[in-house]
Amino acid sequence: MLPWFENNAFPLYLAPMAGVTDVVFRQICKELGADVMVTEFVSAEGIMVADERTRKYTEFTDGQRPVGVQLFGGDGERMGEAARKIVDWKRPDFIDINFGCPVNKVVSKNGGSSLLKDCPSLEAVASGVAKACEGIVPVTAKIRIGWDMDHINAVEVCRILEGCGMQAIAVHGRTRSQGYSGDANWEVIDACARAVSVPVIGNGDISTGADLALRKEGTAVSGVMIGRAAMQNPWVFREAKHYLETGEELPGVPLEERWELVLRHCRLAAESNRYGTERHAIMAMRARLMAYCKGFPGAKELRQRLCKVESVANVEDIAAQSLAGLAGV
Known part of the structure; x- marks a missing residue:
């Protein structure tokens, strides 16, 4: 088990967000109570050509640990090679694979959530990275619940990922077609958490301590991931932890x-x-x-x-x- 889940811990992740969760913002959120960091996603191909701009996205400080570097791409062998390069450069605590990004420029390169439509390719990517990192660093993954409302396959995907050696899986409770609209489907997230033995981290619509308590008590998730709420209110991590401990909301930040x-x-x-x-x-x-x-x-x-x-x-x-x-x- 990943150490941040031991002893019934319920870690709060800062969700990786392109253009948002850079090294500075992660530092701020860590100080305010976030437990686990994940970098903005980086292209495996950018890593392979040692693109300096791409490498900047992988930067972190020791004070941000545990921290993972998130990769996207559609070729398992190349993804594995890129993961090993990152491990050699940076020594992150884990590598995370992006199977959830809905953005067209990622999907068009057979990355992110496009692989939810192609489970054999998803399995090949996950296996390639897990094999490359075996015995060195753990590998985790982030997914959405499906491509669209007619193809919700997150439970199946979680089982595949567990079989490939993923040691935790974050599930965003929306489909790719939803983007960030509508409500996150926590019933599907809960079903995923009950279908596999590795920790599942729930993601979607967590903006208060009460939201966090509801999902902790009402689902089988092992932790939660907070994204857009932290952009406006990075104090959400401090507020959520206080609510879990006391059942009370902190006063608003002056x-x-x-x-x-x-x-x-x-x-x-x-x-x-x-x-x-x-x-x-x-x-x-x-x-x-x-x-x-x-x-x-x-x-x-x-x-x-x-x-x-x-x-x-x-x-x-x-x-x-x-x-x-x-x-x-």
């Missing part, structure tokens, strides 16, 4: 603390080597900033201003004005 985290995130992004310049870093942060400010006083105006920022100083000015307005200055 606006001052929210802005303090936003500014810290901006400064860390500007200091990182991922974006090159401060301007590029802050421009890349724009969508993140607009997610953070949901629920802030004057959020509509804030979004209009944040979508144009180009420096940390720009964001500092907006934060100062927001807080001054709160204080009635």
Whole structure:
């Protein structure tokens, strides 16, 4: 068993999200209570040609452990070779295979959720990576419940993946055709957890401690994965753990603390080597900033201003004005 599931632990994963869960955001979520990290997905082919940009997506710090690097691709042998390269470079705690991404540019390359339609190829990919990593690092996988509502096959896929040597499986409770619309189907997630002996991590619509408690108590999952809720509210991990321990909700995070985290995130992004310049870093942060400010006083105006920022100083000015307005200055 993976060590983070031992002793009846119920780990909270930060879901891998392209363009979101970079090394900086993972650091923030780890500090706020996330237990297990997974990098943004990386292309096996990008790894094989030692593409420098691709390698940046695999970066993590020891303080973020346990952390896995997520790979996507459609060729089991190449995926296995890429996994071994990552292990040699980075020594992650596990390799995760992406069988769930719904994005066209991934699906069109026979990666992500496209393999849910082709179980023999899915099995070949999973087996290729598991064989390449055998005795070195564990391999896990993430899936959706199916390609569309007429082809929900997550239970079958989980059994295949367990047979291939996957040591945990994360299940997002939507089909590929749903994208992120509609409600996550936790009945299917629960069925998956009951069908295999390896841990199943449930993913979908977890945004409060009450949501977490409902799924912990009402399903057979061994942990949960939180994604989009953390984009707006990375405190969700702290709040959820407090609710599990006490049955009580924490008070809302004060606006001052929210802005303090936003500014810290901006400064860390500007200091990182991922974006090159401060301007590029802050421009890349724009969508993140607009997610953070949901629920802030004057959020509509804030979004209009944040979508144009180009420096940390720009964001500092907006934060100062927001807080001054709160204080009635």
